Amino acid sequence: MLSKQTVKLDPANNPYKPRLARIVSIKPQAPDHKLFQLRFEDRDYAESFCTRPGQFAELSIIGVGECPISISSPPTRKGIVEMCVRRTGRVTNALFDLPTNSMVGLRGPYGNGYPVEDMEGNDLLMIAGGLGMAPLRSLLWYALDNRARFNRVILLYGTRSPEDLLFREEFDDLITRADLECHVTVDKDPTGNWPYNVGVVTSLFDKVDNLNPDTTYAAICGPPVVYKFVIDQLLKLNFSKGRILMSLERMMKCGIGKCLHCSIGHKYTCLDGPIFTYWDAINLRESI
Amino acid sequence: MKSLRMAKRHLPKFLESLGKWGKVYVPVKLGKNSYRWEEFDGEVDNIALDALRTVIPAKKFFYKPREVMFEYDKTNGYTQACAECEEDVILFGIHSCGIHSLETLDNIFAGKYVDNYYFTRRKNITIVGTSCMPDKHCFCKSMGADTVDEGYDIFLTDLGDDFLIGVGSSKGDDIVNDNPDIYEEVDESTTKRYLEFRNKRDESFELVLDTSDLPTILDFQYDNPLWDELGERCLACGSCSMVCPTCYCYNVDDTINLDSETGERWREWDCCLFRDHALVAGGHNFRENQGGRLKHRYLHKQQAYLGDFGRTACVGCGRCIVACPANIDYVECLKAMRGEMTSA
Amino acid sequence: MANRKITVDHLCRVEGHGGVTVELKDGKVDKVQMDIYEAMRYFEHFLKRVPYDQTASIACRICAICSAVHNIVSNQATEDAFGVKCSDQTNLLRRLYVAGGNIESHALHVYLLALPDLMEPRYHSALHMAQDLPDVAKIALDIKKCGNEIQDIVGGREIHACNTKLGGFGRIPKKDELKFLRDRLEKTLENAAATVPIVKGLGIPAYLKSENTYVGLVPYGDKFGYMGDKIAVSDGTVVDVHDYLNVTNEYVVPYCHAKYSAWKDKPFMVGAIARVHLFFDKLHPTAKAVAADIGYKPPIHNSLFNSVAQVVELVDAIADSIDVIDAVLAEYDGSPKDPVVKPKAGKGTAGIEAPRGTLYHSYEYDADGNCVGADIITPTCQNYGNMEKDIREMVDNNPGFSDEDIHFHSEIIVRAYDPCISCSVHVINLDKQ
């Protein structure tokens, strides 16, 4: 007896099955952060692998385990999947021990990603704190690669100190780019050589003039404190709750809405998120 | 739907013929007051026909407490492992609430990403339901799970000397046709006896939970201190979730062999009352205290799942009430949230 | 000749922590002492406060290798105190369980701990030996495994049973499980037979010649076995197990955390060699045949032959276990009515033959069934005196031995006794006489 559900059983397509991918390059970023470039072994699959900015994938270190990592590369650049990872525990430790050319498992992409169709034609304000830059980077490059579809593109990025800045090599260019308003800041600058702003990320709001809350989408990603202060600021600027987008982090085991670890109220972070509007989040208790 | 009658003395023959469709599992008694499904040993007397709730519900047939998802090796990656998924099984003695619970699990394991393990078994397992008489912990009626019209291959209703045989699928029909001698047509008295049975059963429910507006009420009661009081008592032992026919969350881990090359990826039933259920790297716990975890379980069943699939993720089997060492009572708690006086 | 002092700091391949010191004065042995520095755990306090239904499960933690016998004898001592009688099936299953412990322990000792010394060349361990002789190691491990399988299925765990209780077992092994064990035992019997040529070829030194006094429990019935309620001494004396203190006569020495024993002021020996000496006639025919094949025929007074006696016992235990399983299956009762266990004030004592010799447990309970006194005497304790005697003799009979020789031979003598040091320091004294 099969259920009322119309279920298409396709034994060859087990959604839990990681596909093999190879680490093609490893670029150290900040301390305990590295950028991994991965390519699926199956070239056709690699070309067809299609993501939306803000989606994530489940990365398996063979013999150790699996964990969700945001895809940092934009969908506009096919063939390579980039992931910026912080070393925090079992799986990420093992990943950091792997040399280039090692085989890993990858499945995805999962999650809703940013509602880019809605965002097009609007101003885009991205606010990142620390590792929050990882998912936002895919949105950033999506916007820059499709520059004509957006009006203003603004990026505010803050880290604890200069050495924690991720994608450093890109920022030197980004900051000078004419089609992007890019501001970076550090909480503290022990080196004294930091050429840019010092202060928390909200202090960068002063550098952005004439934000129009009615035509701007704000995408925030960072640790809980960032959400708290940035959202306060945006609300003061009269942003509607539906135009504030946040990316939530949860424990995840399956990534596809089964294991229930990422559920918040009636939402699954993996299926319905990780991108939620602030309005969603208010209605999801425990969300931040 | 096709209905037939079978005299009870034919039960051995009936079970014997079921054997042709796969391994037959029947409820048997263990200990003083507990039951579990075990492979039929050929002795009809060993079947506990009166078993209301087995310790572990039918979900174990479709979704194992611990199962290997993949075997892997470091060169070739992951290979799906689930040979026994393909085994043909006849599940005899599941009740109406159990059949409903399978539907709640179907909803989760289907969808955009189909869980192969679950549905391969689902396809290969034949459901032979039996009727039951509720006890003081059953509240399936309140959860709308006290009767079934579909979801089974065959359903046996106890009418005294006879079983009413409901044939619910083409496979069920094959089973019946295989052994025509033991069945008779329904007759005059069947309707009467059936209604008598139904009425008696309806009247036996002692436990009733009013579910009207419950999701909304639970919203209002979000900060009720009772959650934390219950949290203080909860041992996080996991019993309630393990025995719940609709609890489905799981954990995944990888084990490696001594050769450092090969190993297995497992999944294992998990429970949202465990401390590490919402714990993320760096030690942040999204549900820091036990009261919050308990609330999450209840809200998930009565609010979240309901919102997604239009029915609650509880079928009223009463297992969690029976299995809680701390006497935390699901129904009492929800009644208290409604403001009905109880001793929860 | 100069005075010499030879110290074995840490005896390896024995269970527990201890050493040996030998001092020679003018070429003659002056002092031999066992240095047992295993940390004390003071089981009398554990036991003195525990309720009767806990004594066995705590007492078995005295020692892992002898856990099975500690567990059973502890239950039997408590049953003795309360006047509980067990069913035949329980007694058979206990016999099987104890045999499982014996198979495991003897296989471990003979093949994995003692053999590496007696092989040519010598090995540091069975694992080193396995590199040259993988087949021997595999067979040995498989025999040992069979013993563990019995303990696992009947006792519930390979070490520290969790299926035993006062009056019987928590769960009776299923028929399939018993049949599985029977098949395994058949195979293990073949494996054990395959080791006979190796055992035959061992170069066991012959310098120990003096007569040993042997002590062991008289097995019930006409079969060789490990349970009984009479203690036999090789001089012909028989003592009731309740009077065990008259046999053990314990005393304390300042250099050792264990107590010593003496029979008529002289050391005595317990263990496989003692049992085979005392009850050779009762051995299973298969075991007798193996003994004949090896050429083992009592009386034998060279304590180093204890390991060979263990091989004979190993075969007996395997063959007997097959018979026991057949007997259990013949009158199988899957859900027995266990005897009622009602605590009452009083004392109870039981003895059992552990792999390394006679083990006694004796308890006193108050009316609520709380343990108020306990005495446990382990085989290794009883053997310390004899070990010292043997080491003396080894040195005396080999005037040409260098310090290294004495070091090495002291170790193999001690190892031959299969000492269980952690047991030996957990002696408990109820009536301080």
Place this chain on the structure above:
Amino acid sequence: MAKPSIGVYGLTGCAGCQLNIINCEDELLDIAAAVDIKSFIMAQTGNVECEIDIAFVEGAVSNEKQKKQLLDIRERAGLLVAIGTCASWGGVEAMINDVPREVAKKDVYGDTMKDNPFYDCFNPMPLKDVVKVDFQIVGCPIERPQFIQAVASLLNGNLPLLPTYALCTECKFKENECLLIEQDKFCLGPVTKAGCGARCPSNNIPCEGCRGPVFEANYASEVEIMLEKGYTKEYIAQQMSTFAGTISAEDLGARKLVKTDIP
């Protein structure tokens, strides 16, 4: 690559955890082939005490000599793994930690050994009270599959993953009748760490807590339940002290959460 070197050590205990390593009959030769066993006094001669990658230490610490030895092992070992309940929680020997050792000594050996320094010892403590412990494999004794899995993980360069939930969960996996609920037995399953496959309840014998507490053991609630069933405070205290350190009848329930940072 050089094989990882290991050492297996025993302090105060019954040697059961070490024995259960030797009891891994099917895997022992593979383990021996995969690592370089520098020291394992119970199993081999020719031991060398040098720098090692992983030390497995059994038993509680109960005298100065052992304390020194443990500090020395810690110095030499990359990772220190506590094996067994004695090493992790103190074990049965810590059951009487409310009684001064002097009293215990007098009781066993009489007055003869009063001033003999050879007999000095202190209340047994788990390893974590003396040194940093990287991982614990609990159990009295440790379970063989868990040990093998831990070794395999460590060889692969990761800390092992062992169950963190309570025994009841495993007991349910086994589909046992609940002894606490259906038979009013004193079962410590709800506060005891799983991993043994619910051995005792599967044999109709209640869990005695030999694996020690879960990360957040709700002792207070367990005590409440047992008092309701009519067990006395003394009985409850005794049962709860058997393996995981002494709890007196007075502090029962005060110890709600047992927390440890060691995985």
